[in-house]
Amino acid sequence: MSAPMKVGLVLSGGGAKGAYQVGVLRALRELGTRIDAVSGASIGALNGGILASSPSLDIAIERLESLWGRLADESPLSMKAPGYLALLAATGLRLQGAGALLGLVYAAKKVAGAFEYELPSWLDGLDDGLLDDQPLKQLMDEFLDSKQLATGMPLYVSLYRSNGGLRDLASAFMAELGLGDTPDSEFMHIQSLKEDQRKQVLLASAAIPLLFASRKHGEKRYSDGGQGGWQTMQGNTPITPLLEAGCNLVIVTHLSDGSPWSRQRFPDATILEIRPQQSLNRATGLMSGAQDLLGFDVDKIPTWIEQGYRDTLHCVGRVMEAQKSRNDLRASEAALAGMGAESARADRVLAEAMARLTKKS
Amino acid sequence: MTESMNESLAITPDSEICQILTCLPEKFVVDFANGIDVARERQRFMAKRDGFFARLYDGFTGQGDRNQAEINASLTDGVEGALSWLKDLSESLAKSNHAIVQVNARVNALKHDVATLVDFSIESRQAIDMLSQRLDERCDELDRNVARIDRLQQAHLHLDDVFGKWGAGRFNMFTLSGRCYVALEELRWGAFGDYCQTVSGRERQKQLERLANRAIIQMNKDAGISQGERIATRDRWLARPAGGVVAADGEDAIRYLGDWADPHSTPFAFAASQTPEELPLHLPRIIGAPRVTEAMISELFLEAS
Numbered sequence: 001m002s003a004p005m006k007v008g009l010v011l012s013g014g015g016a017k018g019a020y021q022v023g024v025l026r027a028l029r030e031l032g033t034r035i036d037a038v039s040g041a042s043i044g045a046l047n048g049g050i051l052a053s054s055p056s057l058d059i060a061i062e063r064l065e066s067l068w069g070r071l072a073d074e075s076p077l078s079m080k081a082p083g084y085l086a087l088l089a090a091t092g093l094r095l096q097g098a099g100a101l102l103g104l105v106y107a108a109k110k111v112a113g114a115f116e117y118e119l120p121s122w123l124d125g126l127d128d129g130l131l132d133d134q135p136l137k138q139l140m141d142e143f144l145d146s147k148q149l150a151t152g153m154p155l156y157v158s159l160y161r162s163n164g165g166l167r168d169l170a171s172a173f174m175a176e177l178g179l180g181d182t183p184d185s186e187f188m189h190i191q192s193l194k195e196d197q198r199k200q201v202l203l204a205s206a207a208i209p210l211l212f213a214s215r216k217h218g219e220k221r222y223s224d225g226g227q228g229g230w231q232t233m234q235g236n237t238p239i240t241p242l243l244e245a246g247c248n249l250v251i252v253t254h255l256s257d258g259s260p261w262s263r264q265r266f267p268d269a270t271i272l273e274i275r276p277q278q279s280l281n282r283a284t285g286l287m288s289g290a291q292d293l294l295g296f297d298v299d300k301i302p303t304w305i306e307q308g309y310r311d312t313l314h315c316v317g318r319v320m321e322a323q324k325s326r327n328d329l330r331a332s333e334a335a336l337a338g339m340g341a342e343s344a345r346a347d348r349v350l351a352e353a354m355a356r357l358t359k360k361s
Numbered sequence: 362m363t364e365s366m367n368e369s370l371a372i373t374p375d376s377e378i379c380q381i382l383t384c385l386p387e388k389f390v391v392d393f394a395n396g397i398d399v400a401r402e403r404q405r406f407m408a409k410r411d412g413f414f415a416r417l418y419d420g421f422t423g424q425g426d427r428n429q430a431e432i433n434a435s436l437t438d439g440v441e442g443a444l445s446w447l448k449d450l451s452e453s454l455a456k457s458n459h460a461i462v463q464v465n466a467r468v469n470a471l472k473h474d475v476a477t478l479v480d481f482s483i484e485s486r487q488a489i490d491m492l493s494q495r496l497d498e499r500c501d502e503l504d505r506n507v508a509r510i511d512r513l514q515q516a517h518l519h520l521d522d523v524f525g526k527w528g529a530g531r532f533n534m535f536t537l538s539g540r541c542y543v544a545l546e547e548l549r550w551g552a553f554g555d556y557c558q559t560v561s562g563r564e565r566q567k568q569l570e571r572l573a574n575r576a577i578i579q580m581n582k583d584a585g586i587s588q589g590e591r592i593a594t595r596d597r598w599l600a601r602p603a604g605g606v607v608a609a610d611g612e613d614a615i616r617y618l619g620d621w622a623d624p625h626s627t628p629f630a631f632a633a634s635q636t637p638e639e640l641p642l643h644l645p646r647i648i649g650a651p652r653v654t655e656a657m658i659s660e661l662f663l664e665a666s
Contacts, residue, residue, distance in 0.1 A: 005385040178422040231427075249385055258406025260427060263392075263399070264434045270388040272395050275402035279409075315398050322394040323386040326446075329453055336460050343467060354474050357481060 006036045008247030009051075012237045013042025013226035014255025017280055019072075019301040021047045022064045023308025024253050024274055029057050031316055037245050039156035039187070039238040041225040044253070045205035046144075052155035052190065053148040065305075067143045072301035146198050150191055156241035157205040158185040158225030172227050185228025185235025233261035243269050251316070253308070257281060274315045276307065393442025400435035403428050509559075516556035516568065523547050524575050534611045537584050538598040538653055541576055542633035545661045546618050548572065557662055569662055573655050580650035591649040598653060599636055612636070627660040629653060 009028075011021050021044065028035065035057065040048030047064060054060035149155070161183065162168055174180045190198050205225040228235025237259070242250050243266065252273045254261065257280055263271045282300045407428050410419055419425030523544050526532065532540040548554055553572070557565055586592060619634020628641035645652065 176422065178424070249391075257409075258403055258428060260424065260431075262431050262434075264431065270386070270391050272386075272391050273399050275398055277398070277402070315395060318398065319386055319391050319394040322390050323384075326387065326390055326449075327384070329449070333453055333456060336456065340460065340463065343463070347467065347470070350471075350474060354477060358477065 005034070005249060006247045007034060008239075008242030008245065008250040009035050009038045009048075010237055010239050010242065010250060010252040011038065011040035011044030011048050012233070012253055012255050012259070012261075013040075013044050013224070014236075014280075015043055016300065017255040017304055018043030018047055019068050019304040020255055020276075020280065020308035020311075021253055022061065022068055023305040023310070024251075024312045025051065025057065025061050025064065026305075027309045027312035027316070028251070029061060031313070031320070033251075033316075035153065037154040037156070037242050037247055039158070039242050040205070041158040041185070041236045041238050042205060044255075045157040045202050045225065048155050048157065049144050049149065049190070049199075049202045052152040053145045054152065055148065063143050068301055068305065144199060144202075146195050149198055150195065152191075154245060155190040156187050156238060156245075157190060157202055158187055158228060158235045158238040159201065159205055159222040160185045160225050160227040160235055162221045162223040168223060168227060172230055176230065178231070181232075182227050182230040182235075185225045185238070186222075187238055187241040189241070231260065232265065233259060237261040239266065239269070239271070255280065272316060272319055274308075274312050277311050277314055278307065280304070280307070389442045389445045392438045393446065396435040396439045396442070400432050400439070403432050403435070407432075512552065512556045512559065515552035519548060519552040520572065520575070523551075523553075524579060527579050533583075533602060535615065536599050536601060536633070536636065537580060538629070538633040538657070539612075539615050539636075540583060541580055541654055541657055542619065542630060543615060544576065544579075545572075545657055549661050554662070569658055573651075573658055576654040576658070577650050580654055584650060586650065589649060591647050591652075594632070594644060594646050594648050595640060598648065599632060599640075622660075629656040630660045633657065 011018075014020070035051070038048045038051055040046070050063050050067065051057075051060040054063055160168070163171070168182075171180070171182045188201055190202060193201055201222075204222045225238065226236035234240075237252060237254070239250055239252060249270050249272065252261070252263075252271055254273065254275050257276060259275070263269075263273060282303065407425070410416065410425075416425070419428075527540060527544050532543055535543055553568070557568055560568070581588060581590075584592060584597060592598065615634045616636075619630055622631035622634055624631045624637070624641035625643065628644040631637070632640055632644050640646070
């Protein structure tokens with residue numbers, strides 16, 4: 001109770017469901033929580049980057065709400081691609097097979113023109129709009145300031161050492177089936193990197209395999225940090241660097257229903273998990289998971305933000321309610337002990353007075 | 362968890378609980394309270410995966426077993442947390458009970474002290490009542506003494522006043538014995554007489570002696586005789602003043618004043634006030650000032666009363 005409080009915040013990966021973390025931060029601010037360090041994987045790394053590069057929690061939340069609001073409001077057609085992918089592409093991450101895709105679109109337009117067949121209009125913009133990354137670069141520059149990041153709160157991101165997109169995916173598939181596990185992700189302290197590497201490493205943590213090429217950092221290639229330690233979510237819920245940094249209370253956010261991440265693996269740590277009180281899934285059907293992962297639209301994002309807010313108030317509030325009753329008990333015991341000492345003094349005074357009284361009488 | 366339970370447990374930013382978030386919570390409290398949400402979330406997730414393929418998939422991948430193991434671990438942690446809390450509560454309850462015992466002991470001690478104080482208070486009240494009674498008696502006695510002294514003072518002033526007038530010649534219009542009679546009558550009906558009425562025995566005798574002494578001195582002086590010298594009753598004591606103007610009103614007044622006098626029982630007063638032609642048989646024909654004065658004092662202050 002008397003140890004200085006150092007709070008770490010783990011922002012797990014989960015694509016568009018990362019909006020949930022905006023609600024988490026808003027609730028933590030209202031609960032008066034101070035955040036001393038943050039770690040993130042994938043979308044959590046991006047959110048964490050904005051949090052760490054902001055001068056205060058208020059400004060961080062303001063920026064995140066603005067960013068996610070813009071991602072929600074922008075129509076996918078006007079963006080020419082789902083916002084999240086475009087966002088990553090805009091910051092320099094190369095889309096896997098982009099050249100082939102553009103060639104295919106060009107050929108399809110030629111063939112369709114020859115047969116006087118009209119293709120969907122949004123395809124017209126793909127060849128030039130998708131690579132026109134200026135607006136999105138401005139977006140990133142606006143919300144993620146590398147210089148401020150250097151002096152911000154400690155930020156750790158998980159990176160998965162890539163063995164090539166297909167092999168990475170195969171490893172994850174085998175791990176999902178319980179036939180093996182992916183190697184553990186590595187954790188990098190963003191502030192320890194050179195300025196020009198920070199944003200790239202941050203975004204590499206969010207590079208979805210196959211869609212994006214892995215990033216080279218030093219002699220190694222890295223991709224989405226959420227892939228590491230698949231069965232235990234070691235990479236997707238990067239708590240280890242925060243514990244090593246001395247955090248004595250770690251708040252862990254999950255972006256999936258029934259996350260297999262287990263607090264039992266950290267028996268000495270004080271961990272407060274914020275788990276969804278209702279399903280996070282919005283889409284239904286066979287590809288619902290992928291749809292939610294890339295579901296940056298105006299219908300889903302506000303609901304995830306609201307859910308994150310309510311879940312945090314519920315989960316943290318329950319703990320604090322219990323702690324308050326403990327504190328009240330302790331306070332009442334202390335008051336009782338203090339009163340006991342006071343009563344002993346009063347007893348002595350009374351005894352002396354009575355002795356004088358009986359002596360005189 | 363049902364919707365209603367969710368509502369009842371809803372925490373808002375205005376809740377009092379939000380004021381204590383700045384202190385580090387205890388690990389077992391976090392594990393205990395947060396474990397409930399963790400276990401519930403996993404249970405909810407598993408409950409939805411009841412389709413055939415989902416169960417097949419969870420069984421094949423081992424995710425179902427892992428989830429169940431996590432739920433079990435959370436519940437075990439919860440039970441451990443409950444045990445810790447129960448232990449703390451029991452210890453706290455023991456402290457509280459011990460404190461209650463101490464409070465009871467103090468209350469009992471206080472009762473004894475209060476009983477002692479009540480005894481003391483009763484004794485004090487009795488002592489105060491007694492003191493008050495004594496004080497009242499003492500004050501009454503003092504009041505009586507003050508009143509007596511006041512009356513004595515008034516009597517002496519009265520005595521001085523009457524003999525002042527007598528010495529100043531205010532009674533010269535009367536016979537010698539008439540002067541004495543008038544002075545004694547004035548004293549008898551004034552403060553001096555009242556004082557003599559209220560006292561008895563030695564004090565009364567003492568005051569009358571004082572009166573007699575002063576009257577004898579004044580009578581000797583007015584008669585121009587020496588101490589112990591006797592003179593004729595008719596010719597001197599009852600003789601009208603020579604050479605002076607005899608006030609008829611004065612004689613009438615004396616006669617009126619002494620109409621109560623009887624020649625047999627109070628011959629001196631009778632003779633002095635009525636100046637009869639024939640003197641009472643018991644009245645001496647030659648007599649000194651002390652005899653006239655003392656006899657008249659006796660008749661006015663002792664026999665008349």
